[in-house]
Amino acid sequence: MSADGGPGNREVARRLFAAEFDDASLSYSESDEERAPNYVVTPTGARVNRLFAVGVLTEVEQVNEDSLRGRVVDPTGAFVTYAGQYQPDEHAFLNRTEPPTFVALSGKARTFEPEDSDRVFTSVRPESINEVDADTRDRWVVSAAERTLYRIAIFAEALDSGLRGDDLRAAFETTSVDPSLAAGIPKAIEHYGTGTAYLEAVRELAVEAVEQVAGERDAVGALEAEPGEGGPSN
Amino acid sequence: MDVDKHADELASALGVDKEEVKEDLENLLQYSVPIDEAKQSVRRKHGGGGGGGDATPESLDVADLTTEHDNVTVTVRVLTKGTRSIRYQGEDITIREGEFADETGTVSYTAWQEFGFEPGDSITVGNAGVREWEGHPELNLGDSTSVALESDEVEVPYGIGGERDLIDLEPGDRGRTVEVNVVEVEERTIDGRDGETEILSGVIGDETGRLPFTDWDPHPEIETGESVRLADVYVREYRGAPSVNVSEFSTVEALDAPVTVTDSAPSMSIGDAVTAGGLFDVALSGNVIEVRDGSGLIERCPECNRAIQNGECRSHGDVEGVDDLRTKAILDDGTGTCTVILGRELTESIYGGDLDDARDAAREAMDREVVAEDIAAELVGDAYRARGSLSVDEYGANLNADAFEPVDEDPETAARDLLAELGVGA
Numbered sequence: 118m119s120a121d122g123g124p125g126n127r128e129v130a131r132r133l134f135a136a137e138f139d140d141a142s143l144s145y146s147e148s149d150e151e152r153a154p155n156y157v158v159t160p161t162g163a164r165v166n167r168l169f170a171v172g173v174l175t176e177v178e179q180v181n182e183d184s185l186r187g188r189v190v191d192p193t194g195a196f197v198t199y200a201g202q203y204q205p206d207e208h209a210f211l212n213r214t215e216p217p218t219f220v221a222l223s224g225k226a227r228t229f230e231p232e233d234s235d236r237v238f239t240s241v242r243p244e245s246i247n248e249v250d251a252d253t254r255d256r257w258v259v260s261a262a263e264r265t266l267y268r269i270a271i272f273a274e275a276l277d278s279g280l281r282g283d284d285l286r287a288a289f290e291t292t293s294v295d296p297s298l299a300a301g302i303p304k305a306i307e308h309y310g311t312g313t314a315y316l317e318a319v320r321e322l323a324v325e326a327v328e329q330v331a332g333e334r335d336a337v338g339a340l341e342a343e344p345g346e347g348g349p350s351n
Numbered sequence: 352m353d354v355d356k357h358a359d360e361l362a363s364a365l366g367v368d369k370e371e372v373k374e375d376l377e378n379l380l381q382y383s384v385p386i387d388e389a390k391q392s393v394r395r396k397h398g399g400g401g402g403g404g405d406a407t408p409e410s411l412d413v414a415d416l417t418t419e420h421d422n423v424t425v426t427v428r429v430l431t432k433g434t435r436s437i438r439y440q441g442e443d444i445t446i447r448e449g450e451f452a453d454e455t456g457t458v459s460y461t462a463w464q465e466f467g468f469e470p471g472d473s474i475t476v477g478n479a480g481v482r483e484w485e486g487h488p489e490l491n492l493g494d495s496t497s498v499a500l501e502s503d504e505v506e507v508p509y510g511i512g513g514e515r516d517l518i519d520l521e522p523g524d525r526g527r528t529v530e531v532n533v534v535e536v537e538e539r540t541i542d543g544r545d546g547e548t549e550i551l552s553g554v555i556g557d558e559t560g561r562l563p564f565t566d567w568d569p570h571p572e573i574e575t576g577e578s579v580r581l582a583d584v585y586v587r588e589y590r591g592a593p594s595v596n597v598s599e600f601s602t603v604e605a606l607d608a609p610v611t612v613t614d615s616a617p618s619m620s621i622g623d624a625v626t627a628g629g630l631f632d633v634a635l636s637g638n639v640i641e642v643r644d645g646s647g648l649i650e651r652c653p654e655c656n657r658a659i660q661n662g663e664c665r666s667h668g669d670v671e672g673v674d675d676l677r678t679k680a681i682l683d684d685g686t687g688t689c690t691v692i693l694g695r696e697l698t699e700s701i702y703g704g705d706l707d708d709a710r711d712a713a714r715e716a717m718d719r720e721v722v723a724e725d726i727a728a729e730l731v732g733d734a735y736r737a738r739g740s741l742s743v744d745e746y747g748a749n750l751n752a753d754a755f756e757p758v759d760e761d762p763e764t765a766a767r768d769l770l771a772e773l774g775v776g777a
Binding site: 127225247248255257259264332 | 548622638640651681683684685687688711727730731732733734747758760761762763765766767769770773775
C-alpha cells in the first residue's frame, strides 16, 4: 500500500525497456510549481512520470542506513530502484525477498547526476513492488514491445516530417497521437538528436525480446547504438 | 441585367415558381429598385428571409460555415430529425434537431418550428442563424428562416436516417432509431419539473452493446425480454456514459424477430475508453499496479452507505460504522489508467475469505490494514480483465466492475501474434 494518487488525472504507467530507460538523460518539469509533475524523456520520446516494469529482482544492496537498492532485470538491462524511509512497504519487500524472484515494479522515474560525473543515471522511486510469476513477466515484455514499437513508428514519422519543436507539437495536436508522446518526441529530438540508427536498434531490441518470449531466441542482443547516431543534427 | 439568373436563384431558394418570381422582380426593376433590394423584397413576399437585414444571407458550402457567420443560406440533405420538448423561459416548446449535410460536411441544426422536412429530403435553408455550440457552428431555424424543397437530390457521402447500433450512440445525438431488446426495466416515480411523474428506466441491448435508458412517457411495449424498435430517441450523458431517452415524440413498435443481446462487452484500450468519456458496459485489460487507500476491510455509514473514516461520515457525523469489503485497484495498460472498484463478492474471492475472516485477521493483527495488504499482495503486478460501467468525471476514471478475472492468455501466443502482425518470424 502506498500513497494515494488521488482522483483526477493520474499519470499513466509507461512501458519501456530497461536499456532505453538507461539511455535517458533528460528530465524536466512542466512548471516551477512544487507539485508539478516531473518527467524523464527517453531517446525515443517516451515522457515518463510513472513507469511499470516486470523483471527479475537479481540483487538487493544496502546503500546506507535507510536505503536499499534493488536491480530489476528485463531482457535488455536493469531498472534500478531505491527504497528508503519514505517507502516503508517497498523497503520491507526488498528486505525480505530473496533474489532471484520475478517482481512487478511501479513508481516514479528519476534522473541523478553525480557531482563528479558527466553521466546521468536513471532510477525508479517505487510506489509498489510485488512478487509475480514468469507469465506476468512475459506478458509485460510483449506489452513493453508494443508500446515501444508504436512510439518508434510515430518518432520516425516525426523525423520524416522535418518539423521540430513547437511546430511538431502543434502538428501532433491535430492527430490522435497520445499527448504525452506529442510532448516527448519534440523534446527528445532537441535533446538527444535521436536518429534512425538508434530507432532501428531499439526496434530490433523490442522484436528480439518478443522473439524470446515466443521461444524463437535464447537471448536479446545489447543496445549499443548511441541515441544521436544517424540523427538529424549529425 | 440578367433577370433570369436572379429569378432562377430566388425561385430555387424560395421553392416557388420561377415565372412568378421573375414577374415580381421585373415589376420592381421597372421602378429602378436596386436588384439587391428587389430580391430582398421578393424574398419577403414569399415568406423567405428578410428578417430586416440589409444583406442577402451568404450562400455557403457546409464545410465553409464558421461561428463568425450571422445568417446563411445552405442547400443540404436532411440526414436526421428528432423531436424534443424543452422548457424555454417557462414555456414548453417542441423543437426539432438533427443534422444536415452537403458533399462538403455535416452541421447540426435546431428548428424552432415545424418546417415539414424529413430525413432524405434535399432542401435549401434560407436565412438560417448561426450559433456556436461547443466550438462548432450550428444552424438555428426560426421565424425568419425559409425552407424550400429541392427537386435535385443533394448527393452526400453520409448515411441518411437515424438508424444506429447502440455502440455508435454518443451523448448529444438526436433523432436516433434503434432496434433493441429490453434487458431490464422498472417503473419509477420521480419528482420532475411538473411534480411527480411516472417513468420507466432500465437497460436495453443489441448485438453491439448495452445502454441504460429512460422512457419519460411510459410506452406499454417496453417490457423486460421484449424486442422493440425505438424511433426518434435522443442520447444524453448519465454518470459519464451515454443514456437513451425515449419521449412522447418517440415511436415504439414491438418487433416480431427478437434482437439478440451481446454477451460480451466491447474491449478497448484504457486510453481509448477514458478518451471516449465513459462507457456503460466495457471490458478493459491491464496490470493492477496499485491497490488504493480505502480498500480492504472498510466501514460504511449506516445512513448513506458511503465509506467512512475514523467512525465519521461526511454527511452524518459520528456514526456506528458497518463493516464491508471493497477493493479499489489501479488498472493500467500503458495507454491509460483507471480505478477499478470491486464490491464485496469480488473482493471476497480475491481475498479468499469472507467478511468474518477479514475481521478475524484484523483482530489478530490489531490492524485493519492487513486485509488490504493481503489483497494487494494477491493483485499487484498481475494482468486482469475487468468488465463493468466506466465513468469519467472530476473524480477521475472509475470502473464499477461486475466481473474481474486474471488474463489467462498464453504470453507465448501473444508474442507470436505480435510477430506475425509485424511480419517477422512465425
